[in-house]
Amino acid sequence: MNFKLKVWRQQNENTAGQFRDYEAINIPAEASFLEMLDIVNEGLIARQEEPIAFDSDCREGICGMCSLVVNGIAHGPGKAKTTCQLYMRRFQDGETIWIEPFRAAAFPIVKDLIVDRSAFDRIIQAGGYITARTGSAPDANSIPIGKTVADLAMEAAACIGCGACAAACPNSSAMLFVAAKISHLGLLPQGQPERTSRVRNMVRTMDALGFGSCTNHYECEAVCPAEISATFISRLNRDYAVASIREGLAARG
Amino acid sequence: MTTQLDARIPSGPLADKWTKHRAESKLVNPNNKRKFDILVVGSGLAGASAAASLAELGYHVKCFCFQDSARRAHSIAAQGGINAAKNYQNDGDSVFRLFYDTIKGGDFRSREANVYRLAEVSANIIDQCVAQGVPFAREYGGLLANRSFGGAQVSRTFYARGQTGQQLLLGAYQALSDQINMGGVKMFPRSELLDLVIVDGHAKGIVVRDLKTGEISSFPGDAVVLATGGYGNVFYLSTNARGCNVSATYRAYKRGAFFANPCYTQIHPTCIPVGGPYQSKLTLMSESLRNDGRVWVPKNKGESRRPDQIPEAERDYYLERKYPSFGNLAPRDIASRSAKEVCDEGRGVGPGGLGVYLDFAESIRRLGEQTIRERYGNLFDIYHNITGENAYQVPMRIYPAVHYTMGGLWVDYNLMSNVPGLHVLGEANFSDHGANRLGASALMQGLADGYFVIPCTIANYLATQLGKKVSPDRPEFRAVEEEVRGRVKKLLSIKGKRSATSFHQELGLLVWEQCGMARSRDGLKDALQKIGPLREEFWENLNVLGGQQELNQSLEQAGRVADFLEFAELMCLDALEREESCGGHFRVEYQTEEGEAVRNDKDFCHVTAWQYTGPDSKPVANIEPLVFENVKLAQRSYK
Ligand SMILES: Cc1cc2nc3c(=O)[nH]c(=O)nc-3n(C[C@H](O)[C@H](O)[C@H](O)COP(=O)(O)OP(=O)(O)OC[C@H]3O[C@@H](n4cnc5c(N)ncnc54)[C@H](O)[C@@H]3O)c2cc1C
Ligand code: FES
Numbered sequence: 001m002n003f004k005l006k007v008w009r010q011q012n013e014n015t016a017g018q019f020r021d022y023e024a025i026n027i028p029a030e031a032s033f034l035e036m037l038d039i040v041n042e043g044l045i046a047r048q049e050e051p052i053a054f055d056s057d058c059r060e061g062i063c064g065m066c067s068l069v070v071n072g073i074a075h076g077p078g079k080a081k082t083t084c085q086l087y088m089r090r091f092q093d094g095e096t097i098w099i100e101p102f103r104a105a106a107f108p109i110v111k112d113l114i115v116d117r118s119a120f121d122r123i124i125q126a127g128g129y130i131t132a133r134t135g136s137a138p139d140a141n142s143i144p145i146g147k148t149v150a151d152l153a154m155e156a157a158a159c160i161g162c163g164a165c166a167a168a169c170p171n172s173s174a175m176l177f178v179a180a181k182i183s184h185l186g187l188l189p190q191g192q193p194e195r196t197s198r199v200r201n202m203v204r205t206m207d208a209l210g211f212g213s214c215t216n217h218y219e220c221e222a223v224c225p226a227e228i229s230a231t232f233i234s235r236l237n238r239d240y241a242v243a244s245i246r247e248g249l250a251a252r253g
Numbered sequence: 254m255t256t257q258l259d260a261r262i263p264s265g266p267l268a269d270k271w272t273k274h275r276a277e278s279k280l281v282n283p284n285n286k287r288k289f290d291i292l293v294v295g296s297g298l299a300g301a302s303a304a305a306s307l308a309e310l311g312y313h314v315k316c317f318c319f320q321d322s323a324r325r326a327h328s329i330a331a332q333g334g335i336n337a338a339k340n341y342q343n344d345g346d347s348v349f350r351l352f353y354d355t356i357k358g359g360d361f362r363s364r365e366a367n368v369y370r371l372a373e374v375s376a377n378i379i380d381q382c383v384a385q386g387v388p389f390a391r392e393y394g395g396l397l398a399n400r401s402f403g404g405a406q407v408s409r410t411f412y413a414r415g416q417t418g419q420q421l422l423l424g425a426y427q428a429l430s431d432q433i434n435m436g437g438v439k440m441f442p443r444s445e446l447l448d449l450v451i452v453d454g455h456a457k458g459i460v461v462r463d464l465k466t467g468e469i470s471s472f473p474g475d476a477v478v479l480a481t482g483g484y485g486n487v488f489y490l491s492t493n494a495r496g497c498n499v500s501a502t503y504r505a506y507k508r509g510a511f512f513a514n515p516c517y518t519q520i521h522p523t524c525i526p527v528g529g530p531y532q533s534k535l536t537l538m539s540e541s542l543r544n545d546g547r548v549w550v551p552k553n554k555g556e557s558r559r560p561d562q563i564p565e566a567e568r569d570y571y572l573e574r575k576y577p578s579f580g581n582l583a584p585r586d587i588a589s590r591s592a593k594e595v596c597d598e599g600r601g602v603g604p605g606g607l608g609v610y611l612d613f614a615e616s617i618r619r620l621g622e623q624t625i626r627e628r629y630g631n632l633f634d635i636y637h638n639i640t641g642e643n644a645y646q647v648p649m650r651i652y653p654a655v656h657y658t659m660g661g662l663w664v665d666y667n668l669m670s671n672v673p674g675l676h677v678l679g680e681a682n683f684s685d686h687g688a689n690r691l692g693a694s695a696l697m698q699g700l701a702d703g704y705f706v707i708p709c710t711i712a713n714y715l716a717t718q719l720g721k722k723v724s725p726d727r728p729e730f731r732a733v734e735e736e737v738r739g740r741v742k743k744l745l746s747i748k749g750k751r752s753a754t755s756f757h758q759e760l761g762l763l764v765w766e767q768c769g770m771a772r773s774r775d776g777l778k779d780a781l782q783k784i785g786p787l788r789e790e791f792w793e794n795l796n797v798l799g800g801q802q803e804l805n806q807s808l809e810q811a812g813r814v815a816d817f818l819e820f821a822e823l824m825c826l827d828a829l830e831r832e833e834s835c836g837g838h839f840r841v842e843y844q845t846e847e848g849e850a851v852r853n854d855k856d857f858c859h860v861t862a863w864q865y866t867g868p869d870s871k872p873v874a875n876i877e878p879l880v881f882e883n884v885k886l887a888q889r890s891y892k
Pocket of ligand 2: 055056057058059060061062063064065066082083084085
C-alpha cells in the first residue's frame with residue numbers, strides 16, 4: 001500500500017513546528033501504524049534526512065508511551081486502541097494521513113511527535129496511591145472484597161496513562177485520567193483512609209498544572225484505549241464535593 | 254586467572270537461612286541512613302519497588318529510567334500472573350513445593366538458598382500488593398482467585414485479568430510516587446545510564462545521558478542498584494518492549510562485574526507468529542491460555558484443509574501425547590522445542606509453516622464462550638487486532654519467540670555483584686531461575702528482590718561505608734564522562750550508509766538461527782565468526798543523523814545496538830562452552846533419542862560467570878559450583 005503523509009515536525013519545545021509531506025511506499029497491509037513510520041524513517045535515514053521522532057515502547061497497547069493524533073483523532077480511528085495497535089489494513093490505499101502529536105497545554109512538545117506528559121506523574125505524586133509501608137501489610141485474604149467491586153476497581157485501574165483523554169478534550173481536561181485513579185483506589189476498602197485527601201490533592205494539582213475543566217464532551221471516553229468509562233468522572237465529582245465540604249467544615253471549626 | 258566466587262550463602266538449614274541472615278545482617282541506624290545516596294537504575298517491578306522501599310527506610314534515592322515515565326517500564330506488559338505459595342486453594346502448595354518447582358523448572362541450574370528465599374517471601378508480596386490496592390481477581394465470596402501456570406500442578410498464580418504486570422507495576426509506581434512526593438526519591442525519567450563509575454574498586458556512581466537535552470553527566474552515590482531488565486532484544490525480534498537493552502549490565506560487565514550464564518535465554522511457546530520483515534516486535538499470548546487451550550498440528554505434512562475441517566483423528570495434540578501428566582502445561586522450553594520440532598517436520602500451520610494451533614473449541618463447549626471471554630477477553634482482542642482472526646471461532650496460531658533472559662550479572666546472596674556496592678535486581682541479575690524460568694515467576698522475583706531482599710541486604714554493604722563518601726570531584730567521574738562523550742561522538746561521526754536498525758536486524762537473525770531454540774557447536778562457531786565482522790562494519794558504516802545535544806532516538810538506538818553486537822559474542826561463547834543441554838539451552842549434540850535435553854551434572858552443575866579482560870582477549874570463565882543439599886538432581890520429567 002502507498003500513503004501520503006502530512007507529519008508534524010518540530011525541532012524542540014522553543015521552535016515553531018509545521019506539517020511536512022512524506023510518501024510511505026510499499027507498506028504491507030499487515031504492518032502496524034508505527035511499523036509504517038519505521039519504514040518511512042529507514043527511507044529518510046537512507047536519504048540523509050533526520051527521521052521522524054515519535055514515542056513507543058511496548059508496541060502492544062499497554063505501556064501508554066505511543067501518542068499520535070492520526071487524522072485528527074488521538075490514537076487514530078477505531079475504538080479502544082493505542083496508536084501502536086492501529087494497523088494499516090484499516091486505511092485506504094493512496095490515502096492522505098495527517099499525523100500530529102498529542103496536544104494539550106500541559107503536554108509541551110519535546111520534538112516532532114513527542115510530548116512531555118510528566119504532568120500526569122505529578123498528579124499521581126500528589127496523592128494517587130495508598131500509603132502502605134513495605135512489610136506492614138496484613139494477610140491478603142484478611143480483607144475480602146466482593147467480586148463486583150474488585151472488577152469495577154480493575155476497570156478503572158486499567159488506565160494506561162497515555163494522555164489521549166486530555167489530548168482529545170476540547171478543554172484539555174485530565175478528568176478521565178484522574179477519575180480513573182480516584183475510582184480505582186476509592187472503590188477499595190484499603191483506599192478509604194486517604195480518600196478525601198487524595199481527591200483534593202489530585203484535583204488541585206491537576207488544575208495547577210494547566211489542565212482545563214470538564215464540560216461533558218465525552219471525547220475522552222471515545223478515544224480511551226483502555227475504555228475507561230466517563231461515569232467514573234461523576235464519582236470523582238462526588239468525591240471532590242464531599243472533600244470540599246469536609247474541608248469547609250473543618251475550616252469553620 | 255579465575256576468581257573464586259563466594260555467594261555468601263548463610264549457613265544452617267535451608268528453611269532457616271533467610272531468617273537467620275536477616276537477624277545477623279548489619280543494620281544502618283536511621284540517622285545514618287539519611288547520609289546514604291543510593292542510585293537505582295530502572296523503574297520496573299524490581300527498580301520501582303526497591304526505590305520506594307529504600308526511601309521508606311530513610312535512604313536518599315535517585316531513580317532513573319529511559320521511558321518518559323517510571324510507569325512505562327517493560328514490566329507493565331506482563332500478562333499472566335504472579336506466583337506465591339499462599340496455598341489459598343488448599344491444594345497442597347507450600348514454600349517447599351514452590352521452591353522445588355522453581356529449582357526443577359530451572360533444570361537444576363540455580364542456587365538453592367536464593368530460590369528458597371524467593372518462595373518464602375512470595376506470600377508477603379501478595380499481602381503487600383493487596384495493601385497497595387492492586388485489584389487482583391477475586392472469587393464471588395471476596396477472597397483472592399488463583400489459576401495454574403506451566404510447570405506446576407497446583408494453582409498458585411495470582412492475576413489481575415490479563416494485565417497482572419500492569420497492576421503490580423502501578424502499585425510499585427504509586428508507592429514510588431508517594432516517596433517522590435515525600436522527597437525520599439528523586440526521579441529521572443528519559444535518562445539513560447551509559448556507564449558505571451568505579452572508585453577504588455567500588456561502584457560509586459553512574460554516567461547518564463539526559464535523553465531530552467543530550468546532556469551527559471555523572472551522579473555519585475554510595476551504592477548502585479541496577480534493575481535494568483533483560484537482554485532479549487539481542488535477538489532483535491522478541492516479546493520485550495522496543496527499548497529493552499543490555500547496555501546497563503553490559504557496561505557494568507566491562508567495568509568488572511561478572512556476567513553469568515548469558516546463554517540461558519527463554520523462548521516463549523505462545524506468541525503470535527512473525528508476519529514479515531517489517532515486523533518490529535513479537536506479541537505474546539499469555540501462557541495462561543494453555544490452561545484452556547489445546548495445542549495441536551495436523552498429523553499430515555502439508556495439510557491444506559482449514560482447521561475445523563480436520564477431524565479429531567487427524568490431529569496431533571503433541572504436548573498431551575508426549576507429556577500426559579502436564580499436557581498443554583508442559584514448561585516453556587519443552588513446549589517451545591516441541592513446536593519447533595513439529596514445524597521442522599513440515600506439519601506447521603499458517604504462512605511459512607511456522608505456527609501451531611492453540612484451540613479453544615473444546616473449552617468453549619465445556620465452559621461457554623462467556624467464561625472464556627472473562628478469562629482471556631483482552632488476549633483474544635489483541636490477537637484479533639493483529640491477525641484479523643477471531644479466535645473464538647478459529648484456533649489461534651502461535652509460535653515460540655524470545656521472551657525472557659535468565660542470564661544476567663552475577664550476584665551473591667545479598668544481590669551484590671562481585672563489584673562491591675553494585676547490586677543487581679530483577680531480570681538483570683542471573684539469580685533465581687536457573688536455565689529456565691517458570692511462568693509467573695519473574696514478577697515474583699522482581700518484587701521479592703525490590704520489596705523484601707535489597708532493603709535488608711544492602712545494609713551489609715552500606716554499614717561498611719560510613720564516613721567513606723566519595724567526592725564527586727574524584728577524577729574517575731570526569732574520566733568516565735569523557736569516555737562516554739567520546740563514544741557518542743564516534744557514533745555520530747561515522748556517517749556511513751546503514752541504520753542501526755539494519756545492523757540490529759542482521760545480528761538478531763544470526764543469533765536466532767544459531768543461538769535460539771536449538772544450538773549446535775558448528776552453528777555457534779559460525780555465529781562467533783560472523784559477529785566480529787558485523788561489529789566492525791557497524792563501526793565503519795553506521796549512519797546516525799542529528800546531533801548530540803538534543804533528543805536523538807537514532808543515537809540512543811545506535812548505542813544499544815553497539816552493546817548488543819559485543820554482548821552477542823559473549824552469549825554465543827557461553828552457549829558453546831556449556832557442553833550440555835539444560836532448560837532453555839538446548840545443544841543438539843546432547844539429547845536423548847526422543848529428543849529430550851540431556852544435562853551433564855558431572856561437568857556443568859555450576860554457574861559460569863564471565864569476566865571481561867579487554868576488547869581483544871577472551872573473557873575468563875569463573876565458576877560457582879551449585880551445591881544441592883535439599884533436592885536430588887533428577888532428569889527433569891514432565892511425562
Ligand atoms: C510480554 C511479556 C509478558 C510477561 N508476562 C509475565 C507474567 O505473566 N508473569 C511473570 O512473572 N513474568 C512475565 N514476564 C516477564 C516479566 O515481565 C519481566 O521479567 C519483569 O517485568 C522484569 O522486570 P524488571 O523490573 O527486572 O525490569 P523491567 O521491567 O524491564 O524494567 C527495566 C527498567 O530499567 C530501565 N532501564 C533499562 N536500561 C536502562 C538504562 N541503560 N538506563 C536507564 N534505565 C534503564 C527501564 O527504563 C526500566 O525502567 C513477561 C514478559 C513479557 C515480555
Ligand atoms: S507503545 Fe506501548 S502502548 Fe503503544
